[in-house]
Amino acid sequence: MSATNTPMEPDTEEVEEHLREAIDDSTVLIVEDNDADFDLLREVLSPHFNVKRCRDGEAALRLIMDIAPHIVISEFSLQGMDGIALCQRIREHSRFDDIPVLMVSSEEHAQREVDFWDAGCSDFVRKPYSLTTLYKRVMHHLKYKKMLDEYKEAAMVDSLTKVFNRRYLESTMLQLSSRHETPDISALLIDVDWFKKYNDSYGHLAGDAALVQIAEVLTHSLMRSTDFVTRLGGEEFAVILPHTDAS
Template sequence: MNSVTPNLPHLLIVEDDEINYLVLEKIFSDSYFVTRCTSGIDCINYCNQHKPEVVLLDVELPGLSGLDTCKLLKASNETSDIAVVFVTSHSNDEEQTQCWLAGGNDFVSKPVNALTIKHRVNAQFKYQQQKNELKKQAYIDGLTGVYNRRYLDSELSQKLSMAKRSASAFSLLIIDVDWFKLYNDQYGHLEGDRCLKKVAALIQQPLLRKSDSVSRYGGEEFVCILPQTDLVGAQLIAENIIKLMEQANIQHKASPNGYVTVSIGITGVYAVTEVDPIIWINTADEALFNAKNQGRNCIGISSLGEGHATN
């Protein structure tokens, strides 16, 4: 099984027959990054980890059938959006009905016609692209251009669940713009909006991985989701944000520092066991409160279940 590459749209072919797979792989390899599973169980595990956009799924598989595999994919919040195109040996109405009832997005009959299957799979990729674009627009904060609270509420729970399954590290930052009410009083709300846009752009700079994200949590608060990042890595990112704010030197006469600063609360673990997003947010918020009590323009750190430490 190949490792996933982001350069091409990702198509997973679930086919236990080697010759059938090679035929399909030849049809799609020029346009898509193609990977393969040979059983329904492998498909479920693979989709939970890698999230291909489209699955080309044989109905007849050893063990878990293609129909039951599709039902499990569609029943999970983490894989329900993946498009499933069945490949079936039967073309009768009953078989087609079973494909639809299982949650399939489309189907083709064997022996496959290369042009037909390519058009049908292409249509699913196009639909997925359009759906993702609409979803992205719904999840973007109109002012700052980062993700909004709706995205945070949706994604944090899912990413924590994924991290727990893989027993991987995970960290969360809550970032608050210091003395922002005084900034608005001094410069006006339009200038305050411009300030938030600049701060959002600066926060994004140290986040180099696709899995990292920034969401606007409240008026002048932002949350960073950092999968596969322990407290040491999260602290380095937070320190970079503090440094970037200093280098940007956004004038703030009402601040003791003379420029716009941020306070940051961090929480994280080396292996996720707690998946309740409210607990994560509250713990990071406590760390943020500690940072503010230390005089702001600094970092507070709190590790879930391991006591509290504040810098």
């Protein structure tokens, strides 16, 4: 009988532990105008996460733009902008598409369930709720978001140089060009001279090491957080500079 080799499956406990460590100190934004309700949430969540609070939707939007929390827990019945309107405003920004929004509502608003989903909420909890259940739901959404982030990074980052890949460049340029007012964008196209000869003389491992060093030099040369480096393929790189004209 011949034996066949099968790929090793990742250990479930190891994956779970990795996700648990990865989401430690995640930022949880609680939008709640009732002090007693906020204190309950803070008591169960603050030992595990970095808890922030806003009392109304407008303040929450400003803070979300500033800190990009990992999850938002919002009371439905807020003064002024309610939880549904807040969720809709959050979903207007593509960079926040994958931030989980967990809605908390009283029994009398439970019939708004369809409105919660239509607004883009990820989940909702009906009062009175179990704090253990709420904590477990927060954990579930944070773990899922972390896995999603890792998959996205793997799809958008060059495995060798750890800078963005061509797929990321195409996606980002499409987003920039589709804006109502497209910003000035400059692109530096960079090609490494005589790279094939370098590979032939010193070997592909040395060539890979050189590409990694070049990517690091380019990345460290960036002056603004909006600028980014992309590996187009082989020894070709691009540096994208939004809001930069030719001069």
